[in-house]
Amino acid sequence: MxxxxxxxxxxxxxxxxxxxxxxxxxxxxxxxxxxxxxxxxxxxxxxxxxxxxxxxxxxxxxxxxxxxxxxxxxxxxxxxxxxxxxxxxxxxxxxxxxxxxxxxxxxxxxxxxxxxxxxxxxxxxxxxxxxxxxxxxxxxxxxAPHYAWRGLLVDPARGYLAPGELRALIDLAALYKLNVLHLHLTDNEGWRLEIPGVPELTAPAADGTPRAFYTTDDYRELQDYAAERFVTLVPEIDLPGHCATLREALPGLPAAPAPEGLTGRFPFVPPLDLTDPATAKAVATILDGVCRLTDGAFVHIGGDEAVGATEESFVQSIRELRSRVREFGKRPIGWQESSRAGVGPEDIAQFWVDVPMMDLPDTAEELSARPELLAAGHTLEFIAALKAFFAPADHDLARILDGGGRVLLSPQSHLYLDRAYAAQVVPPGQASTAVRLGFPTYRPRDVEHAARWEPASHSIPDDRVAGVEATVFAESVEFLDDVTTLLLPRLPSVAAAAWTGRAPDWNDHRTRLAHHGRLWEQRGLAYLASTEIPWAGQDPE
Missing domain, CATH: 3.30.379.10 (Chitobiase/beta-hexosaminidase domain 2-like)
Incomplete structure:
Protein backbone atom coordinates (compact mmCIF):
# COMPACT_ATOMS: atom_id res chain seq x y z
CA MET A 1 0.00 0.00 0.00
CA ALA A 144 -8.15 16.38 -6.86
CA PRO A 145 -9.67 18.22 -3.88
CA HIS A 146 -13.31 18.32 -2.82
CA TYR A 147 -13.11 21.64 -0.97
CA ALA A 148 -11.28 24.64 -2.41
CA TRP A 149 -10.62 26.25 1.03
CA ARG A 150 -8.70 23.96 3.41
CA GLY A 151 -7.34 25.85 6.36
CA LEU A 152 -5.58 25.84 9.70
CA LEU A 153 -5.95 28.59 12.30
CA VAL A 154 -3.04 29.22 14.67
CA ASP A 155 -3.09 31.63 17.59
CA PRO A 156 0.09 33.70 18.05
CA ALA A 157 -1.97 36.31 19.93
CA ARG A 158 -1.99 34.06 23.01
CA GLY A 159 1.05 31.91 22.28
CA TYR A 160 3.55 33.84 20.18
CA LEU A 161 5.27 31.92 17.42
CA ALA A 162 8.45 33.30 15.89
CA PRO A 163 8.48 33.75 12.08
CA GLY A 164 10.63 30.63 11.68
CA GLU A 165 8.12 28.63 13.71
CA LEU A 166 5.28 29.87 11.54
CA ARG A 167 7.25 28.78 8.49
CA ALA A 168 7.48 25.27 9.98
CA LEU A 169 3.68 25.26 10.36
CA ILE A 170 3.23 26.53 6.80
CA ASP A 171 5.35 23.60 5.61
CA LEU A 172 3.26 21.20 7.72
CA ALA A 173 0.02 22.57 6.32
CA ALA A 174 1.31 22.34 2.76
CA LEU A 175 2.48 18.74 3.24
CA TYR A 176 -1.12 17.77 4.00
CA LYS A 177 -2.53 19.83 1.13
CA LEU A 178 -3.97 22.61 3.28
CA ASN A 179 -3.93 25.97 1.53
CA VAL A 180 -4.87 28.57 4.16
CA LEU A 181 -3.04 29.65 7.31
CA HIS A 182 -5.42 31.78 9.37
CA LEU A 183 -3.45 33.93 11.81
CA HIS A 184 -5.35 34.94 14.96
CA LEU A 185 -3.16 37.99 15.44
CA THR A 186 -5.01 39.92 18.16
CA ASP A 187 -6.78 39.09 21.40
CA ASN A 188 -6.93 40.12 25.04
CA GLU A 189 -3.50 38.54 25.55
CA GLY A 190 -1.53 40.11 22.74
CA TRP A 191 -1.31 42.18 19.52
CA ARG A 192 1.13 40.62 17.08
CA LEU A 193 1.16 42.72 13.91
CA GLU A 194 2.91 46.05 13.42
CA ILE A 195 0.43 48.57 12.01
CA PRO A 196 1.89 51.59 10.21
CA GLY A 197 0.63 54.74 11.89
CA VAL A 198 -0.36 53.03 15.16
CA PRO A 199 2.97 52.28 16.88
CA GLU A 200 1.28 52.12 20.29
CA LEU A 201 -0.08 48.66 19.51
CA THR A 202 3.36 47.06 19.51
CA ALA A 203 5.27 49.49 21.74
CA PRO A 204 7.04 48.14 24.84
CA ALA A 205 4.88 47.57 27.91
CA ALA A 206 4.64 50.24 30.60
CA ASP A 207 7.51 48.60 32.49
CA GLY A 208 9.71 48.72 29.40
CA THR A 209 9.34 45.03 28.50
CA PRO A 210 9.44 44.63 24.69
CA ARG A 211 6.46 42.94 23.07
CA ALA A 212 6.75 40.09 20.58
CA PHE A 213 5.19 40.92 17.22
CA TYR A 214 5.61 40.58 13.46
CA THR A 215 7.11 43.58 11.72
CA THR A 216 5.69 44.59 8.38
CA ASP A 217 8.74 42.96 6.77
CA ASP A 218 8.15 39.74 8.76
CA TYR A 219 4.55 39.68 7.58
CA ARG A 220 5.42 40.27 3.94
CA GLU A 221 8.11 37.56 4.04
CA LEU A 222 5.72 35.07 5.65
CA GLN A 223 3.17 35.74 2.92
CA ASP A 224 5.80 35.19 0.24
CA TYR A 225 7.00 31.97 1.90
CA ALA A 226 3.44 30.69 2.13
CA ALA A 227 2.61 31.64 -1.46
CA GLU A 228 5.59 29.60 -2.69
CA ARG A 229 3.85 26.62 -1.06
CA PHE A 230 0.39 27.58 -2.39
CA VAL A 231 -0.79 28.61 1.05
CA THR A 232 -2.63 31.91 1.58
CA LEU A 233 -2.29 33.85 4.83
CA VAL A 234 -5.55 35.23 6.23
CA PRO A 235 -5.06 37.73 9.08
CA GLU A 236 -7.60 38.09 11.87
CA ILE A 237 -8.09 41.32 13.82
CA ASP A 238 -10.61 40.15 16.42
CA LEU A 239 -13.12 42.92 17.25
CA PRO A 240 -15.26 44.39 18.79
CA GLY A 241 -14.62 42.04 21.73
CA HIS A 242 -11.29 40.42 22.65
CA CYS A 243 -9.84 43.93 22.68
CA ALA A 244 -7.86 44.26 25.94
CA THR A 245 -4.52 44.87 24.21
CA LEU A 246 -6.03 47.48 21.91
CA ARG A 247 -7.59 49.24 24.90
CA GLU A 248 -4.26 49.18 26.73
CA ALA A 249 -2.49 50.68 23.71
CA LEU A 250 -5.17 53.29 23.03
CA PRO A 251 -6.60 54.20 26.45
CA GLY A 252 -9.79 56.17 26.78
CA LEU A 253 -11.89 54.42 24.13
CA PRO A 254 -15.43 54.16 25.52
CA ALA A 255 -17.08 50.82 26.20
CA ALA A 256 -19.95 49.58 24.09
CA PRO A 257 -23.40 49.93 25.69
CA ALA A 258 -23.97 46.92 27.96
CA PRO A 259 -27.17 44.93 28.53
CA GLU A 260 -29.01 45.91 31.70
CA GLY A 261 -27.95 43.93 34.76
CA LEU A 262 -24.79 42.43 33.27
CA THR A 263 -22.16 44.71 34.78
CA GLY A 264 -20.55 43.17 37.84
CA ARG A 265 -21.98 39.69 37.39
CA PHE A 266 -19.08 38.23 35.38
CA PRO A 267 -15.65 39.61 34.50
CA PHE A 268 -15.23 40.66 30.87
CA VAL A 269 -13.30 43.17 28.79
CA PRO A 270 -15.83 45.78 27.55
CA PRO A 271 -16.20 45.52 23.76
CA LEU A 272 -15.46 48.52 21.59
CA ASP A 273 -18.20 50.95 20.64
CA LEU A 274 -17.71 51.58 16.94
CA THR A 275 -20.41 54.25 16.92
CA ASP A 276 -17.91 56.40 18.84
CA PRO A 277 -16.07 58.58 16.27
CA ALA A 278 -12.63 58.22 17.90
CA THR A 279 -12.99 54.44 18.13
CA ALA A 280 -14.22 54.16 14.56
CA LYS A 281 -11.29 56.28 13.33
CA ALA A 282 -8.71 54.19 15.20
CA VAL A 283 -10.18 50.93 13.95
CA ALA A 284 -10.34 52.26 10.39
CA THR A 285 -6.63 53.13 10.53
CA ILE A 286 -5.83 49.65 11.81
CA LEU A 287 -7.91 47.85 9.18
CA ASP A 288 -6.54 50.06 6.41
CA GLY A 289 -3.02 49.05 7.48
CA VAL A 290 -3.86 45.35 7.64
CA CYS A 291 -5.56 45.40 4.25
CA ARG A 292 -2.64 47.25 2.64
CA LEU A 293 -0.16 44.74 4.07
CA THR A 294 -2.17 41.66 3.05
CA ASP A 295 -1.66 40.11 -0.38
CA GLY A 296 -4.65 37.77 -0.14
CA ALA A 297 -8.25 38.67 -0.75
CA PHE A 298 -9.62 38.04 2.75
CA VAL A 299 -9.35 39.71 6.16
CA HIS A 300 -11.02 38.17 9.21
CA ILE A 301 -12.79 40.69 11.47
CA GLY A 302 -13.52 38.35 14.40
CA GLY A 303 -16.95 39.17 15.79
CA ASP A 304 -17.12 36.36 18.36
CA GLU A 305 -17.91 36.46 22.07
CA ALA A 306 -18.58 40.19 22.37
CA VAL A 307 -19.52 39.73 26.02
CA GLY A 308 -21.01 42.91 27.45
CA ALA A 309 -22.43 44.51 24.30
CA THR A 310 -26.09 45.09 23.58
CA GLU A 311 -27.49 43.50 20.44
CA GLU A 312 -27.85 46.90 18.79
CA SER A 313 -24.28 47.91 19.59
CA PHE A 314 -22.90 44.59 18.33
CA VAL A 315 -24.83 44.81 15.05
CA GLN A 316 -23.58 48.34 14.40
CA SER A 317 -20.00 47.32 15.14
CA ILE A 318 -20.03 44.32 12.79
CA ARG A 319 -21.51 46.38 9.98
CA GLU A 320 -18.82 49.01 10.47
CA LEU A 321 -16.04 46.39 10.43
CA ARG A 322 -17.38 44.74 7.28
CA SER A 323 -17.82 48.08 5.55
CA ARG A 324 -14.28 49.21 6.31
CA VAL A 325 -12.68 45.96 5.07
CA ARG A 326 -14.65 46.18 1.82
CA GLU A 327 -13.78 49.85 1.47
CA PHE A 328 -10.10 48.89 1.67
CA GLY A 329 -10.46 46.30 -1.11
CA LYS A 330 -10.72 43.01 0.81
CA ARG A 331 -13.49 40.52 1.61
CA PRO A 332 -14.44 40.25 5.28
CA ILE A 333 -14.87 36.96 7.10
CA GLY A 334 -16.38 36.81 10.58
CA TRP A 335 -17.12 34.19 13.18
CA GLN A 336 -20.69 32.90 13.05
CA GLU A 337 -21.92 35.54 15.54
CA SER A 338 -21.36 38.15 12.82
CA SER A 339 -24.42 36.73 11.07
CA ARG A 340 -26.56 38.52 13.69
CA ALA A 341 -25.71 41.79 11.96
CA GLY A 342 -27.46 40.50 8.83
CA VAL A 343 -26.25 38.15 6.11
CA GLY A 344 -26.15 38.46 2.35
CA PRO A 345 -24.71 36.29 -0.44
CA GLU A 346 -21.41 38.17 -0.18
CA ASP A 347 -20.92 37.29 3.50
CA ILE A 348 -18.77 34.45 4.90
CA ALA A 349 -19.30 33.22 8.45
CA GLN A 350 -17.09 30.73 10.27
CA PHE A 351 -19.27 28.19 12.11
CA TRP A 352 -17.71 27.02 15.36
CA VAL A 353 -20.27 26.39 18.08
CA ASP A 354 -23.79 25.72 19.26
CA VAL A 355 -24.95 24.84 22.75
CA PRO A 356 -25.20 21.06 22.17
CA MET A 357 -21.62 20.81 20.89
CA MET A 358 -20.40 22.70 23.96
CA ASP A 359 -21.16 19.44 25.80
CA LEU A 360 -21.97 21.08 29.16
CA PRO A 361 -23.75 19.40 32.07
CA ASP A 362 -27.28 20.20 33.24
CA THR A 363 -27.23 18.73 36.74
CA ALA A 364 -24.94 18.53 39.75
CA GLU A 365 -24.55 14.82 39.14
CA GLU A 366 -23.43 15.40 35.55
CA LEU A 367 -21.05 18.14 36.69
CA SER A 368 -19.48 15.82 39.26
CA ALA A 369 -18.54 13.46 36.41
CA ARG A 370 -16.60 16.19 34.59
CA PRO A 371 -13.27 16.64 36.43
CA GLU A 372 -11.98 19.09 33.82
CA LEU A 373 -14.88 21.48 34.56
CA LEU A 374 -14.54 21.13 38.31
CA ALA A 375 -10.81 21.80 38.07
CA ALA A 376 -11.58 24.99 36.13
CA GLY A 377 -13.87 26.14 38.97
CA HIS A 378 -17.09 25.90 36.98
CA THR A 379 -20.35 25.95 38.92
CA LEU A 380 -23.86 25.15 37.71
CA GLU A 381 -24.67 28.87 37.91
CA PHE A 382 -21.72 29.77 35.69
CA ILE A 383 -22.55 26.96 33.23
CA ALA A 384 -26.15 28.13 33.05
CA ALA A 385 -24.93 31.64 32.28
CA LEU A 386 -22.64 30.27 29.55
CA LYS A 387 -25.52 28.39 27.97
CA ALA A 388 -27.70 31.49 28.09
CA PHE A 389 -25.00 33.62 26.48
CA PHE A 390 -24.39 31.07 23.71
CA ALA A 391 -28.07 30.24 23.15
CA PRO A 392 -28.31 32.48 20.04
CA ALA A 393 -25.56 30.33 18.49
CA ASP A 394 -28.12 27.56 18.02
CA HIS A 395 -29.73 29.67 15.30
CA ASP A 396 -26.64 31.13 13.62
CA LEU A 397 -26.23 28.39 11.03
CA ALA A 398 -29.84 28.70 9.87
CA ARG A 399 -29.47 32.49 9.85
CA ILE A 400 -26.40 32.26 7.59
CA LEU A 401 -28.10 29.89 5.16
CA ASP A 402 -31.39 31.80 5.12
CA GLY A 403 -29.52 34.99 4.27
CA GLY A 404 -27.64 33.38 1.39
CA GLY A 405 -24.21 33.49 3.03
CA ARG A 406 -21.36 30.99 2.90
CA VAL A 407 -20.28 28.79 5.83
CA LEU A 408 -16.66 28.08 6.72
CA LEU A 409 -16.80 24.85 8.74
CA SER A 410 -14.82 24.81 12.01
CA PRO A 411 -17.06 22.96 14.49
CA GLN A 412 -15.64 23.04 18.01
CA SER A 413 -16.77 19.45 18.57
CA HIS A 414 -14.18 18.00 16.18
CA LEU A 415 -12.04 20.67 14.47
CA TYR A 416 -10.89 22.58 17.55
CA LEU A 417 -7.61 20.77 18.03
CA ASP A 418 -6.80 22.66 21.25
CA ARG A 419 -8.74 19.86 22.95
CA ALA A 420 -6.94 17.66 25.45
CA TYR A 421 -6.28 14.06 24.49
CA ALA A 422 -8.24 11.37 26.33
CA ALA A 423 -6.00 9.93 29.04
CA GLN A 424 -6.50 6.35 27.85
CA VAL A 425 -4.71 7.03 24.52
CA VAL A 426 -1.75 8.95 25.97
CA PRO A 427 1.44 6.86 26.29
CA PRO A 428 2.98 6.96 29.79
CA GLY A 429 6.07 8.81 28.61
CA GLN A 430 3.97 11.75 27.41
CA ALA A 431 1.47 11.95 30.26
CA SER A 432 3.06 15.02 31.87
CA THR A 433 2.95 16.90 28.56
CA ALA A 434 -0.55 15.85 27.60
CA VAL A 435 -2.07 16.77 30.96
CA ARG A 436 -1.13 20.45 30.60
CA LEU A 437 -2.25 20.86 26.98
CA GLY A 438 -5.73 21.67 25.78
CA PHE A 439 -8.49 24.13 26.65
CA PRO A 440 -9.40 23.19 30.21
CA THR A 441 -13.19 22.97 29.83
CA TYR A 442 -13.36 20.79 26.69
CA ARG A 443 -14.05 17.12 27.24
CA PRO A 444 -10.84 15.22 26.35
CA ARG A 445 -11.15 13.04 23.24
CA ASP A 446 -9.13 10.46 21.37
CA VAL A 447 -7.68 10.83 17.88
CA GLU A 448 -10.40 8.68 16.36
CA HIS A 449 -13.01 11.23 17.48
CA ALA A 450 -11.51 13.96 15.25
CA ALA A 451 -10.95 11.50 12.40
CA ARG A 452 -14.63 10.52 12.29
CA TRP A 453 -15.91 14.04 11.57
CA GLU A 454 -18.12 14.12 8.48
CA PRO A 455 -18.45 17.49 6.71
CA ALA A 456 -21.89 16.45 5.51
CA SER A 457 -23.12 15.93 9.08
CA HIS A 458 -24.15 19.59 9.29
CA SER A 459 -26.60 19.24 6.37
CA ILE A 460 -25.28 22.29 4.55
CA PRO A 461 -25.68 22.28 0.76
CA ASP A 462 -22.30 22.04 -0.95
CA ASP A 463 -22.81 25.30 -2.78
CA ARG A 464 -23.11 27.09 0.55
CA VAL A 465 -19.91 25.72 2.08
CA ALA A 466 -16.96 28.11 1.86
CA GLY A 467 -14.51 25.45 3.03
CA VAL A 468 -13.09 23.64 6.07
CA GLU A 469 -10.70 24.96 8.70
CA ALA A 470 -9.13 23.33 11.76
CA THR A 471 -8.15 25.55 14.68
CA VAL A 472 -5.56 25.34 17.44
CA PHE A 473 -6.04 28.15 19.93
CA ALA A 474 -3.18 28.72 22.32
CA GLU A 475 -4.59 29.16 25.83
CA SER A 476 -2.44 26.26 27.08
CA VAL A 477 0.67 26.43 24.88
CA GLU A 478 4.11 27.85 25.54
CA PHE A 479 6.24 26.47 22.71
CA LEU A 480 6.00 25.29 19.11
CA ASP A 481 6.30 21.72 20.43
CA ASP A 482 3.06 22.27 22.34
CA VAL A 483 1.29 23.44 19.18
CA THR A 484 2.46 20.50 17.08
CA THR A 485 1.65 18.01 19.86
CA LEU A 486 -1.95 19.27 19.80
CA LEU A 487 -2.01 19.15 16.00
CA LEU A 488 -0.36 15.78 15.46
CA PRO A 489 -1.65 13.18 14.80
CA ARG A 490 -5.09 14.89 14.48
CA LEU A 491 -4.43 17.49 11.77
CA PRO A 492 -3.93 14.93 8.95
CA SER A 493 -7.42 13.57 9.70
CA VAL A 494 -9.00 17.00 9.22
CA ALA A 495 -6.87 17.58 6.13
CA ALA A 496 -8.12 14.29 4.71
CA ALA A 497 -11.75 15.27 5.25
CA ALA A 498 -11.14 18.70 3.70
CA TRP A 499 -9.41 17.25 0.63
CA THR A 500 -11.74 14.29 0.01
CA GLY A 501 -15.00 15.73 1.37
CA ARG A 502 -15.57 12.87 3.82
CA ALA A 503 -14.12 11.30 6.93
CA PRO A 504 -11.32 8.84 6.21
CA ASP A 505 -11.94 5.20 6.96
CA TRP A 506 -10.51 4.98 10.47
CA ASN A 507 -8.89 1.55 10.17
CA ASP A 508 -7.16 2.50 6.93
CA HIS A 509 -6.30 5.99 8.20
CA ARG A 510 -4.68 4.80 11.43
CA THR A 511 -2.53 2.42 9.36
CA ARG A 512 -1.42 5.32 7.18
CA LEU A 513 -0.75 7.53 10.22
CA ALA A 514 1.49 4.81 11.65
CA HIS A 515 4.10 5.70 9.01
CA HIS A 516 3.87 9.50 9.41
CA GLY A 517 5.58 9.72 12.79
CA ARG A 518 8.82 9.24 10.85
CA LEU A 519 7.94 12.21 8.63
CA TRP A 520 7.28 14.44 11.65
CA GLU A 521 10.46 13.33 13.40
CA GLN A 522 12.54 14.12 10.33
CA ARG A 523 11.09 17.64 10.38
CA GLY A 524 11.74 18.02 14.12
CA LEU A 525 8.03 18.20 15.00
CA ALA A 526 6.76 16.92 18.33
CA TYR A 527 3.62 14.77 18.29
CA LEU A 528 1.51 12.62 20.58
CA ALA A 529 2.18 8.92 20.00
CA SER A 530 -1.46 7.92 20.62
CA THR A 531 -1.87 4.28 21.60
CA GLU A 532 -4.68 4.05 19.02
CA ILE A 533 -2.10 3.99 16.24
CA PRO A 534 0.31 1.09 15.50
CA TRP A 535 3.36 3.32 15.09
CA ALA A 536 6.04 2.01 12.77
CA GLY A 537 8.92 2.08 15.23
CA GLN A 538 9.01 5.82 15.92
CA ASP A 539 9.96 7.51 19.16
CA PRO A 540 8.37 10.97 19.53
CA GLU A 541 10.49 11.97 22.51
Missing part, protein backbone atom coordinates in the same frame (compact mmCIF):
# COMPACT_ATOMS: atom_id res chain seq x y z
CA UNK A 2 0.97 3.67 -0.08
CA UNK A 3 0.58 5.68 3.13
CA UNK A 4 -0.28 8.98 1.46
CA UNK A 5 -2.56 11.31 3.46
CA UNK A 6 -5.05 12.42 2.25
CA UNK A 7 -5.69 9.12 0.50
CA UNK A 8 -5.67 9.74 -3.29
CA UNK A 9 -8.96 9.26 -5.12
CA UNK A 10 -7.52 6.70 -7.52
CA UNK A 11 -4.47 4.49 -7.05
CA UNK A 12 -3.45 1.83 -9.55
CA UNK A 13 -0.48 -0.51 -9.27
CA UNK A 14 1.30 -0.78 -12.60
CA UNK A 15 2.94 -3.85 -14.12
CA UNK A 16 6.44 -3.28 -12.85
CA UNK A 17 6.84 -3.94 -9.14
CA UNK A 18 10.40 -2.78 -8.45
CA UNK A 19 10.19 0.99 -8.31
CA UNK A 20 12.93 3.45 -7.38
CA UNK A 21 14.78 3.15 -4.10
CA UNK A 22 13.33 5.60 -1.59
CA UNK A 23 16.51 5.14 0.42
CA UNK A 24 18.80 6.05 -2.49
CA UNK A 25 19.91 9.32 -4.05
CA UNK A 26 17.33 11.70 -5.57
CA UNK A 27 17.29 14.81 -7.67
CA UNK A 28 14.52 17.29 -8.48
CA UNK A 29 14.05 18.14 -12.15
CA UNK A 30 11.71 20.76 -13.60
CA UNK A 31 10.67 19.83 -17.12
CA UNK A 32 9.38 23.35 -17.75
CA UNK A 33 11.18 26.66 -17.18
CA UNK A 34 7.99 27.99 -15.55
CA UNK A 35 8.52 25.50 -12.72
CA UNK A 36 12.07 26.42 -11.75
CA UNK A 37 11.00 28.37 -8.67
CA UNK A 38 8.67 25.53 -7.75
CA UNK A 39 11.56 23.08 -8.03
CA UNK A 40 13.45 25.17 -5.47
CA UNK A 41 10.50 25.00 -3.08
CA UNK A 42 10.07 21.24 -3.53
CA UNK A 43 13.80 20.72 -3.05
CA UNK A 44 13.61 22.64 0.27
CA UNK A 45 10.66 20.51 1.44
CA UNK A 46 12.53 17.30 0.63
CA UNK A 47 15.79 18.33 2.30
CA UNK A 48 14.89 17.38 5.92
CA UNK A 49 13.94 13.89 4.75
CA UNK A 50 16.70 13.07 2.27
CA UNK A 51 19.64 14.98 3.72
CA UNK A 52 22.82 14.43 1.69
CA UNK A 53 20.99 11.92 -0.51
CA UNK A 54 19.30 14.89 -2.20
CA UNK A 55 21.41 16.29 -5.03
CA UNK A 56 21.87 20.05 -5.14
CA UNK A 57 19.76 21.80 -7.74
CA UNK A 58 21.75 22.38 -10.91
CA UNK A 59 24.40 19.81 -10.08
CA UNK A 60 25.65 17.34 -12.70
CA UNK A 61 23.10 14.50 -12.45
CA UNK A 62 24.24 11.38 -10.65
CA UNK A 63 23.42 8.53 -13.06
CA UNK A 64 22.38 6.38 -10.09
CA UNK A 65 19.98 8.95 -8.66
CA UNK A 66 16.24 8.61 -9.06
CA UNK A 67 14.44 11.68 -10.41
CA UNK A 68 11.43 13.58 -9.10
CA UNK A 69 10.15 15.28 -12.25
CA UNK A 70 7.85 18.31 -12.18
CA UNK A 71 5.93 18.91 -15.39
CA UNK A 72 3.03 21.02 -16.65
CA UNK A 73 0.70 18.87 -18.71
CA UNK A 74 -2.91 19.85 -19.36
CA UNK A 75 -3.74 16.36 -20.56
CA UNK A 76 -2.67 14.95 -17.19
CA UNK A 77 -5.44 16.72 -15.30
CA UNK A 78 -8.01 14.11 -14.17
CA UNK A 79 -11.64 14.79 -14.99
CA UNK A 80 -13.00 15.61 -11.54
CA UNK A 81 -15.68 18.18 -10.78
CA UNK A 82 -14.85 21.72 -9.68
CA UNK A 83 -14.02 21.91 -5.97
CA UNK A 84 -16.64 23.17 -3.54
CA UNK A 85 -16.23 26.56 -1.91
CA UNK A 86 -14.10 29.68 -2.17
CA UNK A 87 -10.65 30.04 -3.65
CA UNK A 88 -8.57 31.53 -0.81
CA UNK A 89 -6.55 33.45 -3.38
CA UNK A 90 -9.69 35.42 -4.21
CA UNK A 91 -9.79 34.25 -7.81
CA UNK A 92 -13.21 34.02 -9.44
CA UNK A 93 -13.15 30.24 -9.43
CA UNK A 94 -11.20 27.56 -7.55
CA UNK A 95 -7.69 26.82 -8.77
CA UNK A 96 -7.19 23.50 -10.54
CA UNK A 97 -5.17 21.45 -8.04
CA UNK A 98 -5.74 18.07 -9.68
CA UNK A 99 -2.72 15.99 -10.61
CA UNK A 100 -1.38 12.75 -12.02
CA UNK A 101 1.55 11.08 -10.27
CA UNK A 102 3.38 8.14 -11.84
CA UNK A 103 5.99 6.02 -10.09
CA UNK A 104 8.22 4.30 -12.63
CA UNK A 105 11.45 2.39 -12.38
CA UNK A 106 13.58 5.56 -12.70
CA UNK A 107 11.69 7.90 -10.40
CA UNK A 108 8.43 9.80 -9.87
CA UNK A 109 6.69 12.06 -12.38
CA UNK A 110 4.41 14.83 -11.05
CA UNK A 111 2.16 16.18 -13.79
CA UNK A 112 -0.69 18.68 -13.68
CA UNK A 113 -2.29 21.50 -15.64
CA UNK A 114 -1.20 24.14 -13.10
CA UNK A 115 1.80 24.76 -10.85
CA UNK A 116 -0.54 24.30 -7.86
CA UNK A 117 -1.44 20.83 -9.08
CA UNK A 118 2.21 19.96 -9.66
CA UNK A 119 3.00 21.06 -6.11
CA UNK A 120 0.21 18.92 -4.65
CA UNK A 121 1.63 15.97 -6.57
CA UNK A 122 5.10 16.72 -5.19
CA UNK A 123 3.81 16.59 -1.59
CA UNK A 124 2.29 13.21 -2.42
CA UNK A 125 5.67 12.10 -3.74
CA UNK A 126 7.27 13.22 -0.49
CA UNK A 127 4.84 11.03 1.47
CA UNK A 128 5.77 8.07 -0.74
CA UNK A 129 9.47 8.69 -0.25
CA UNK A 130 9.18 8.80 3.53
CA UNK A 131 6.65 6.01 4.11
CA UNK A 132 7.33 3.35 1.46
CA UNK A 133 10.34 1.58 2.95
CA UNK A 134 13.32 0.80 0.73
CA UNK A 135 11.49 0.89 -2.62
CA UNK A 136 8.45 2.79 -3.81
CA UNK A 137 6.09 0.41 -5.64
CA UNK A 138 5.35 1.36 -9.24
CA UNK A 139 1.90 2.92 -9.34
CA UNK A 140 -0.24 5.69 -10.77
CA UNK A 141 -2.16 8.11 -8.55
CA UNK A 142 -4.75 10.63 -9.68
CA UNK A 143 -6.28 13.09 -7.29
Missing amino acids: NAVIPQPRQATRTGATAGPRASGSWRVHSADARLRDLATTVHALLAPHLGDRLQPLGAVPDPDAATLTLALDGAASPDFRTPVGLAPTGEAGPVDESYLLTVGTEGVDCRAATPAGVFRAATTALHLLVTSGDRIPCQELTD
